[in-house]
Each structure stands twice: as structure tokens, then as C-alpha cells.
Amino acid sequence: MQHFIPTIWRALLLVAFVAAGATCATAADVRVGVSTKDTYVGMPILVQIQVNNASDAKPPVLPDVDGLAIHSRGTPSQSTQITTINGVTTKNTSLTYVYEVTPQRAGSFRIPPITVEVDGKQQQTRAIEFVASKSETGDLLFVEVAGKEKEIYVGQALDLTLKIWVRPFRDAERDITLSAGDMWRMISPRSSWGMFKDRMTELASNRERPKALEVLRKDRDGVEHSYYLYEVDATIYPKSPGRIQAEDVHVIVEYPTALGTARDPFASVFDDMMPRRFASPFGADDFPSPFGRRLAVQSARPIVADANVEPIHVLSIPTAGRPADYRGAVGNYQIVTNARTTSVKAGDPIELLIGVVGTGPMELVQAPPLAELPELTADFKVPSEPLAGFVQGDRKVFSTTIRPRQEGITEIPAIPFTFFDPQQDRFVTVQSDPISIHVDPADTLALDAIVSSHARAGQSADQASTASTALVPTLANYPGDGVLSSESPRNLVSGMLMLLLALPPLVVGAIWIGRHRTGIAPLMGRLGFGAGRAEARIQQSETIDEVAGVLEWYLARRLGVSAANQDTAAILGALRAGGQHKLAVRCERVFYAARQPSASGVSRPVSLGDAQHEALEVLAEVRRHHEQKRVARTPRRPSSGRVRPAGRRASRVASALIAAALVAGGSVASAKADTAASNAPLNAAQQQAILVEANQRYVAAMDSAGDDAAEAKLGFEAAAEKYQLLVDSGVANSELYVNLANAYLQSGQFGEAVANYHRALQIDPANRAAKNNLQYAQQALSPSGSEDSGEIGTGVADVASVANQWLLRRVSLRTVGTLAVLGWFALWLALGLRLYGIRFPWKSVAATATAICIASASLYVANWERSDQPIAVVTAPAVALRQGDGDQFPTAGASLDEGQVVELVKQRGNWLKVCLPSGETGWVAESSAEAI
Structure with a gap:
């Protein structure tokens, strides 16, 4: 036992020793270093702060020191070093921050200790001291900035020239003088070029240098020496008055002090082989030899020179007599205008191009303030936002849209442009030429312009008859919240109605056969398909x-x-x-x-x-x-270019599908479907707010339609955008489609209006407003056809058609259907009462009820415009039907008119294959047609 205890202690000590020596990590520490302690004014030094073995370190902040410009060199660098010596592993991680410190004057400088927070504790570095001396350029370097003008105005173009004189270095021992190219390469990249920076960057990117001339210049003692003169040109546009300064132009030259032989093992061989007459001087620009001397700069000293600027004064633009439309242009300019369309309807947009040509800085030229020109705003609706333009050489082009407020306007007035001419020392206003235009009446209808179809008092019988047959659109939109509820397409006969219609014959049949009862087995749809x-x-x-x-x-x-x-x-x-x-x-x-x-x-x-x-x-x-x-149990819905879910769940699924398609880069849907996919789903509160705003803009546009057609059309377009947002969010409602179509109709977009009226009828074929307004839009698109329709034919079909239209303008299709149902019930009621033995003229009642039922049902079915055949509506004017196959369809076929309805055969990418009533098939771009 006594021997066992020491053995255990020895084992424990050995384990502790191995564990302690396996990994040895030092505590976190902060170090600071400096690249040099002796520099020149304008020559930056590097200060490095290194944080070692820290799990959490905050970036240090260097204090401000008078006479020093301190800038960070970017994100810190991180490194990890792992060393193992005699089984002991040491891991060292370091984080290094680099700062560039540039002295602005000569003298001694001291950067006080820098505080760094490491692992929750603050550590300080040692202080940094260094000396900056004035670089004595002597007569080696001169820098000047010269201008062609001694006095200019703010914004006027000023041509400046940076002149750099560098005395070429000469090696007397080797009898070699460095060339202009060699001396230019001695200019340090740490030089600051100020207003000449863009030009210097351009030269560097093109691997070029300024042209150099060897000239004679007197030094400070009046003795002439040979210099290389480099000239760099730049054009500036002063933004503030005062004297032109070049304080940020500092040229640093690493001036050679000695040349030496490069470390090239073949250099001596080439020197011995090459005759003296073929050997070129070091770095000579002319006729360089591939076997030339291998010489290099062995030592250099920096020389720094600040630019001397010739006195150039910048004057302020005079305020006396300054026109109200002046926007800061200085120089000499001309203005021209052009209208893309010269024949429009009141309220329709006219694209106006404004071109300004001049001698000043075109990128700084602003467009004339169109919204402040009373001669223009009196007859045109002009956007108040500043116009953006693009520069093409010595011109700048602006594009905007103006709208004539009423019919009868004959020209776009001259547009003035005011600038300050420094040559004449005064403001000058030039004008474009007026543009002749023709403005027809607008298509929009104000609320008070919609007359009743009934004859007014004082009209003759013929006038009353003509008024009674006139097609009057229903332009009052649906205001209720019910338009935000998605609807499923309504069937010709619903399931509940079928049950009600089947009940009377069942009851009568039950009476006839006594207690015999029959049942209807439920229909089972096919499920599975593997x-x-x-x-x-x-x-x-x-x-x-x-x-x-x-x-x-x-x-x-x-x-x-x-x-x-x-x-x-x-x-x-x-x-x-x-x-x-x-x-x-x-x-x-x-x-x-x-x-x-x-x-x-x-x-x-x-x-x-x-x-x-x-x-x-x-x-x-x-x-x-x-x-x-x-x-x-609904019939198959035709293809649609829009997302029409039946409820909120379907709306979320459709939004998810669209988002997935956009991320994956699948096939491109229609332009409006892309807009819907990019919009986030709207909640109920947002939908309600958008609907209220859309209705308000629509009513306001209706009220102003009679006075200002431009304002009205802008209001209708804004309302259409709001209604479109609701449709794109997943709301499929016949009344919402009618509202959207009405806004498109009033804004002059008849193709879009026809498409959305068809969408409303796809959901509710009995929608009276959609049917009536669709006929109105189609007549507006085909005025010749509408005139012909006013002539009543003598055939039976013509008379029946006119009678049908006359009846449906006074009685809704739902009323006709209700009348057919009542006739059906009356028929079976008469039969049932007769079976019970009640005596009455049942044959007359049954015959009358049968006639009413058949006539009303026939009228109801004949006017129920519902088809399972997919269709497309042309939404752009004069669309060419493309023939051929593949992605490109070079051959043009028939021309399709705006609002024309064609059969949709299939869709391929961004193209729709359609079939005309004549049987001709072809392709149209999806951007020019709407799939219904």
C-alpha cells in the first residue's frame, strides 16, 4: 500500500505535465510599430497596431495630432501561427491594424499611447515619436499650375495645365543620363494630384505618360539647367467663388542618388558581347536594346514639391437681372424640341424631347422648369418632377410627357432656356420653335355627360326612338367591400337551382306513382390516375x-x-x-x-x-x-394570363408558385403577371385602403373630366393602377374587374378594358354592366361598325337581334332567368293541382307558363356568353400576326386591331399562338395581347 500511493501521485503528475505542455497559449497583448522615425513633409509613414491572442478586440482609435493626417488602410489582416517545440505546441493569433500617417509640416511629432479594448480590458501601447523634415528639392523639382484665364465665373469651363519640371539624373562615372521615361517612373504613386486625379488615373490605366520636352530653366540662382517638362491638362468647373487653389497637389519624386549593376548573371556576358555603339543608355526610350546594360537605381531620396498656382479669380454669377427660369448654366447654348406624336386626343400623353446643345459642362445642365412656364401649363398638364437627361457629346437630351387639357389646342409653345454668357457678361434666353399639333375631343365621359336612355321632354318621337336605342355605358364603379371577395365562375345553372328545378317534377311524379321514391346516386369523380x-x-x-x-x-x-x-x-x-x-x-x-x-x-x-x-x-x-x-362541380375554366384564386389559400399558393418561378428563372409570364409576382401579398386592411383610394381617384377623375381632360386621364390611370394591384394580389371578382375595365376605358386603354370586361363575364356572364360596357368599348374601337349597327335590317334575324338588345337594356339577364324559373314552377304547379282534382283552366295556365319558361330560358341561354374555349384580347394597336415557327417569326401576316378577340391555341414562352375567325393562325407577342 505504501508503494502504491507514490505510484498514483507520479502518474497524476505525469498526466498534469503532459496536459499543461500539450498546448501553451499566451495571454492577449497589444504591440505597436512604425515604419520609420524619420520622414519628410508629405511622405506618409505606416503605423501598425498588432493584437495577439485576443478572442474579442475592438478597433483602436488613433487620437488627433496637430499637423498629422491619419487614415486607416482598411480592414485589419489576421494570421495564425502554430509552433511545436519538444512536444509543446504554441498557437499565436494576431490581428494587425494599419494606419497611414502623413505629416503636413516640418517638426517633431508624438502620437500619445493608443488605448485598445481587448477581451473586455483596456490596454495601452507605447507612444510613437518621429521627425518630419522639409524635403530640400533644391533645383531638382518644380511644380506649377497655370490657366489660360485670369478671371472666370462660377460654372465656367477653366482649362488648367499641371507643369512638372524634373532635372534628369546623370551618372558621371558611367556617363549615363536617365531618360524622360525613367524620370517619370521615379514619381511616387503616393503623390496627390488633386484636380488632375482623373487625368492621371486615365493615363495610368492606358499605361501612358504625359509627353515630355527637354527644356532649359533657370534655377534659384539664375543658372540655366536642362529639365524634363511634363504637362498634364485638365478642365474644371469651379463651384464656388474665390481664388483657384491647388493645396491638394503634392508631387513626390524618389530622386536617384546612385546607379548600380542589376543582379543578372548574364549582364556581364551581354556587356562584353555588345559593341559600345549598340549599347543603349539605361532605360532609354529610343531604340531600346534587348541586350542593354542591366542597371538599376541603387539609392534614392524623396523630394516633395507643392504646386504654385497662378492667380486665377472665380467670380459669382450676378444676381441683378437674373431670370426666374435660370438654372445655373454658364456658357453658350441652344435648345430644340421635338414631339413624338402630333395628333392626339385631349388628355392623351405626348412625349416631348428637349435637346440642349452648348459649350459648358453638359452633365451639369438642368432642364428648363416646364412646370413654371405659364404659357405651357395653361394648355398642358406638365409633370412637376425634375427631368433627368443623358449626355451625347456636346448635347444633353431630356424626355418628358405632357398632356393637352382640352381639345382644339394647335401647338406646343416655344420652350425657353436661360444661361449666363461669360463672354457677353449677361444672361441670355434662347427659345425652341413651336410645334404644331392637333387635339381631338377626349374619350372620357363625365358623370353629368351620361344621359339617360329615355327620351327627354320636348324631344320628338323619332328623337326619342333614337335615344332609346343608343348604347349608354355604366361607368359608375362598384364601391362596396364585396369587390374584395374572390368569386368562382358562375354556372349557367347552379347545383341549388338544378335541385329546385328537379323538385317540382319529382313531387308531381311522386303524386303520380304514389309512394314510389327514387334517389340520385352521387357522382363520383375519377381519383388517382396512378x-x-x-x-x-x-x-x-x-x-x-x-x-x-x-x-x-x-x-x-x-x-x-x-x-x-x-x-x-x-x-x-x-x-x-x-x-x-x-x-x-x-x-x-x-x-x-x-x-x-x-x-x-x-x-x-x-x-x-x-x-x-x-x-x-x-x-x-x-x-x-x-x-x-x-x-x-364546375366546368373547366379557360386559360388565364392572370392569377385568379378562389380564396385566400389559393392566393397564397399562387404567390408561392410565382415567387419560385422567378427565383429559378423559369419561363417568363406576362408583364402584368410579373408585376403581380414581384408584389408582396396584401392583407385585408391594405386591400381595403387601396380600394378606397382607387374609388376616390376614379370619382375625382369623373368629376374633372368635363373641365380638364389631362387631369381626368391621369386620375383614371392612377385608379387603374390601384385596381390592378388588387387583382394582382389574388382577388378575382367580377365587380372588381368591371371597376378596373372602366378605369382602363376612361383612360383610353380600350384593349385592356375589353380584356377585363371579358374576365368579368368569365366569372359572371350575367353581369349587366360588363356586357353593356363591353359593347360600348367594341363600338368605340370600331366606329364604322357602330354606325352600321344603327340601321335596322328587314330580316327576321335583324329584328330579333334589335329586340333582344332593346330588352336586355331594360331588363337584366338575372330577371330573365328568374322569369324562366317562375314559368317552370307555374307549369308543374298547374299539373300538380290538376292531379289532385282541382278544376280550373289548367291547360291555358300550363300552356302560358310553358311559353314563358321556354322563351325566357331561350333568351337566358342565348345571352349567357360563356365559352370553355380560351381566348386572347389584343391590347396594342396594329399588331402583326407573325408566321413561321421557332423563337423568331420573321414573316408578318394579317394585322390585328386593338381590342380584337381571337381564339387562343397555345402559349410558348413570350408568344401566344392564336386563331382568327377566318381560320388563319399565327403568333403574337404576349406583351401585345392578354390571355383570358
Whole structure:
């Protein structure tokens, strides 16, 4: 036992010794160092502060010292050193901060101890002392700044020349004089160039140097010596009055004091082989020899020279007689204007280009204050924001948009431009030439301009008849909060109505057959389509190609598309035709990843896991979509270029799909869909605020339509933008679409108005305002057709059409449908009462009810404009139908007019394939048409 205890202690001591010696770390400390303690004025020294073995250190702050300019050299450098000696490992980490200290005057300087907070404790460095002396340039270096003018105005162009005289170094022992190029290379990069910095940077980037002349100059003793004269030109535009200063121009030259042979083992060989007549001097610019002497500067001393500036005074622009439209231009200028369009309607925009040509600094030239010109603002709506322009040589071009306030305006007045001419010492105003224009009446309708379709008092019978057949749009928007509730498309006959219509015959049938009861088995939709098998195969796939193949097989089977030829475009087209645009984008991303080549060492942009996850999400979305269709029992919706979810959940899903498509860089949706995808979802409070603002702007624009067409159209455009925000946030409501279409109609965008009226009718085909305003917009786009429609034909079809239009202007389609339902109930009620034995003229009642039911139902069905065929509406004027195939369609076909409705065949990228009523097919850009 006695021997066992010492053994344990020895083992413990050995373990403690090994543990202590395994890693040895020193405590945190702070050190400071300086590059030199003797420098010259304008020559910076480097101060380094090193923090060792600190887990947390804050950047030190150097105190201000009179006569010193202290600047940090950027982020600190970090290093780690690990050493092991005799089994003892030492780890040292250091953090080094570097500061540049430049003396501004001669003398002795002392930087007091610097405090650094390390690991929560403050440590101080030692003080730093050094001496700065004035560099005695003697007669070796002279620097001057000269100008061509002795007196200029603020903003006037001033040409300056930096002149640098450097006396060439001569090695008397070797009889070598350094060339102009060699002496220029002796100029230190630490020189400060001030106003000549841009020019010096340009020379350095082009690997050039200023041209040098060898000239004679007298030194301070009046003795002439040979110098290299370097001249650097620059043009400045003084911004403040006073004397031109060049305090920030310091030229530092590392002037050679001795030359020596370079350490080149072949230098002596070349010196012996080369004849003296072929040997070029050190660094000579002319005819350099590849076997020249290998000489280098062995020692140098810095010389610093500040620039002497010739007296140049900068004067202030006079205030006496300064015009109100003066915006600081100095020099000599001319102004020209041009209008892109000269024939417009009141309120329509006119793009106005303003060009200013002159001799001054064009990048500083400001546009004329158009909003302060009464001769312009009296007839035109002018933006008040400052105009941005772009410089092209000696001219600057500004672009803006003005709107005529009323019809009958014949010209855009001359635009003045005022500048100060330093040659004439006065303000000068030049003007552009007026531009002749033609302004027609506006298309907007004020509230008080909408007349009733009934004949007014004092009208004749013919006038009353004409007024009664006039098409009057319903331009009062829906103000209620109900427009913020998303709606599902309404069916011709809803499920509840079908049940009510089936109830009377069932009751009568029950009476007829006694207690016989029948039941209706519920309809079961098809579910599955091999979804479980497809999910299993996707999860077991080992490549992206296999994932894409399983997804293509499943969608082809699901959509009834033949996948024998591996045509993924047909599958994507079927998804878009079914209204599943965002689902098509996700599928296209998987197919695109599979088509990307996987070269050796280069990975595909999408990993296998991401592709599997995306494919499984597509399967889940397809099944959810099918389940929603089965439960809602609604017919297939046509393809739409906009996101129209049925509720908030669908809105969130659609927003997520759009965001994912944008991140992955998938196929590009329409311009409006891109805007919707980039906007964050709006909550209920935000939607309510936007709706209130949109309605207010719309009503205000309606009130001002009769007085100021430009103000009204701007208001309608602003209202349309607000309504569009609500649509893009996921609200699909027929009344909201009508509001949006009305705002587009009033702002003159008839194609957009027609598209949104169609969207409203897709949800609610019985919307009277949408149907009426759609006819009005189509007549406005085709005035010749509207005139012809006023002539009533003599055929039965013409009379029936006129009668139908006359009736629907007075009775809504819902009233017609209600009348058909009442006739149906009256028919079965008469039959039921007759079966009970109640005596009454049941045949007459039944016949009358049958006639009312059939007539009303026929009228209701005939005017229920609902089609499962996808359509597209042209939103741009004069769109050419492109022929051919591929990404480019060089051949132009028929021309499509704005607002024209065509059949949508399929969509490919940014192009829509459409079919005209004549049967001609072609492609139009998605930016020129809206898919409905």
C-alpha cells in the first residue's frame, strides 16, 4: 500500500505535465510599430497596431495630432501561427491594424499611447515619436499650375495645365543620363494630384505618360539647367467663388542618388558581347536594346514639391437681372424640341424631347422648369418632377410627357432656356420653335355627360326612338367591400337551382306513382390516375432525367396527351390551356433541368433532391386541383394570363408558385403577371385602403373630366393602377374587374378594358354592366361598325337581334332567368293541382307558363356568353400576326386591331399562338395581347 500511493501521485503528475505542455497559449497583448522615425513633409509613414491572442478586440482609435493626417488602410489582416517545440505546441493569433500617417509640416511629432479594448480590458501601447523634415528639392523639382484665364465665373469651363519640371539624373562615372521615361517612373504613386486625379488615373490605366520636352530653366540662382517638362491638362468647373487653389497637389519624386549593376548573371556576358555603339543608355526610350546594360537605381531620396498656382479669380454669377427660369448654366447654348406624336386626343400623353446643345459642362445642365412656364401649363398638364437627361457629346437630351387639357389646342409653345454668357457678361434666353399639333375631343365621359336612355321632354318621337336605342355605358364603379371577395365562375345553372328545378317534377311524379321514391346516386369523380405509383418512382429515381420522365408520363396520362414522342411542350400547353399557368411553370423547371447537359466536373443548376421535391409538389398540386374541381362541380375554366384564386389559400399558393418561378428563372409570364409576382401579398386592411383610394381617384377623375381632360386621364390611370394591384394580389371578382375595365376605358386603354370586361363575364356572364360596357368599348374601337349597327335590317334575324338588345337594356339577364324559373314552377304547379282534382283552366295556365319558361330560358341561354374555349384580347394597336415557327417569326401576316378577340391555341414562352375567325393562325407577342 505504501508503494502504491507514490505510484498514483507520479502518474497524476505525469498526466498534469503532459496536459499543461500539450498546448501553451499566451495571454492577449497589444504591440505597436512604425515604419520609420524619420520622414519628410508629405511622405506618409505606416503605423501598425498588432493584437495577439485576443478572442474579442475592438478597433483602436488613433487620437488627433496637430499637423498629422491619419487614415486607416482598411480592414485589419489576421494570421495564425502554430509552433511545436519538444512536444509543446504554441498557437499565436494576431490581428494587425494599419494606419497611414502623413505629416503636413516640418517638426517633431508624438502620437500619445493608443488605448485598445481587448477581451473586455483596456490596454495601452507605447507612444510613437518621429521627425518630419522639409524635403530640400533644391533645383531638382518644380511644380506649377497655370490657366489660360485670369478671371472666370462660377460654372465656367477653366482649362488648367499641371507643369512638372524634373532635372534628369546623370551618372558621371558611367556617363549615363536617365531618360524622360525613367524620370517619370521615379514619381511616387503616393503623390496627390488633386484636380488632375482623373487625368492621371486615365493615363495610368492606358499605361501612358504625359509627353515630355527637354527644356532649359533657370534655377534659384539664375543658372540655366536642362529639365524634363511634363504637362498634364485638365478642365474644371469651379463651384464656388474665390481664388483657384491647388493645396491638394503634392508631387513626390524618389530622386536617384546612385546607379548600380542589376543582379543578372548574364549582364556581364551581354556587356562584353555588345559593341559600345549598340549599347543603349539605361532605360532609354529610343531604340531600346534587348541586350542593354542591366542597371538599376541603387539609392534614392524623396523630394516633395507643392504646386504654385497662378492667380486665377472665380467670380459669382450676378444676381441683378437674373431670370426666374435660370438654372445655373454658364456658357453658350441652344435648345430644340421635338414631339413624338402630333395628333392626339385631349388628355392623351405626348412625349416631348428637349435637346440642349452648348459649350459648358453638359452633365451639369438642368432642364428648363416646364412646370413654371405659364404659357405651357395653361394648355398642358406638365409633370412637376425634375427631368433627368443623358449626355451625347456636346448635347444633353431630356424626355418628358405632357398632356393637352382640352381639345382644339394647335401647338406646343416655344420652350425657353436661360444661361449666363461669360463672354457677353449677361444672361441670355434662347427659345425652341413651336410645334404644331392637333387635339381631338377626349374619350372620357363625365358623370353629368351620361344621359339617360329615355327620351327627354320636348324631344320628338323619332328623337326619342333614337335615344332609346343608343348604347349608354355604366361607368359608375362598384364601391362596396364585396369587390374584395374572390368569386368562382358562375354556372349557367347552379347545383341549388338544378335541385329546385328537379323538385317540382319529382313531387308531381311522386303524386303520380304514389309512394314510389327514387334517389340520385352521387357522382363520383375519377381519383388517382396512378399518383401513388408516380410518387414512389420519383422517390426512387437516381437521376434528374428519370424524375422528368416519370413526371412526363404521369401528366401525359392525366391530361390525355400522347407522350410517345416525348413532347413536353404539348403537356405544358395542356396545363396552360386548363388555367394552370403556375403549375406549368414548375413542370417546365423540372423539364429544363433534365435537358441541361451535365459535363464532366460541371454540375447541373438543379440538384436531384430539388428536382424530386419539385416533382412531388407538382403531383400534390394536380391532385388538389382535381379534388377542388370535383367538389365544386364546375366546368373547366379557360386559360388565364392572370392569377385568379378562389380564396385566400389559393392566393397564397399562387404567390408561392410565382415567387419560385422567378427565383429559378423559369419561363417568363406576362408583364402584368410579373408585376403581380414581384408584389408582396396584401392583407385585408391594405386591400381595403387601396380600394378606397382607387374609388376616390376614379370619382375625382369623373368629376374633372368635363373641365380638364389631362387631369381626368391621369386620375383614371392612377385608379387603374390601384385596381390592378388588387387583382394582382389574388382577388378575382367580377365587380372588381368591371371597376378596373372602366378605369382602363376612361383612360383610353380600350384593349385592356375589353380584356377585363371579358374576365368579368368569365366569372359572371350575367353581369349587366360588363356586357353593356363591353359593347360600348367594341363600338368605340370600331366606329364604322357602330354606325352600321344603327340601321335596322328587314330580316327576321335583324329584328330579333334589335329586340333582344332593346330588352336586355331594360331588363337584366338575372330577371330573365328568374322569369324562366317562375314559368317552370307555374307549369308543374298547374299539373300538380290538376292531379289532385282541382278544376280550373289548367291547360291555358300550363300552356302560358310553358311559353314563358321556354322563351325566357331561350333568351337566358342565348345571352349567357360563356365559352370553355380560351381566348386572347389584343391590347396594342396594329399588331402583326407573325408566321413561321421557332423563337423568331420573321414573316408578318394579317394585322390585328386593338381590342380584337381571337381564339387562343397555345402559349410558348413570350408568344401566344392564336386563331382568327377566318381560320388563319399565327403568333403574337404576349406583351401585345392578354390571355383570358
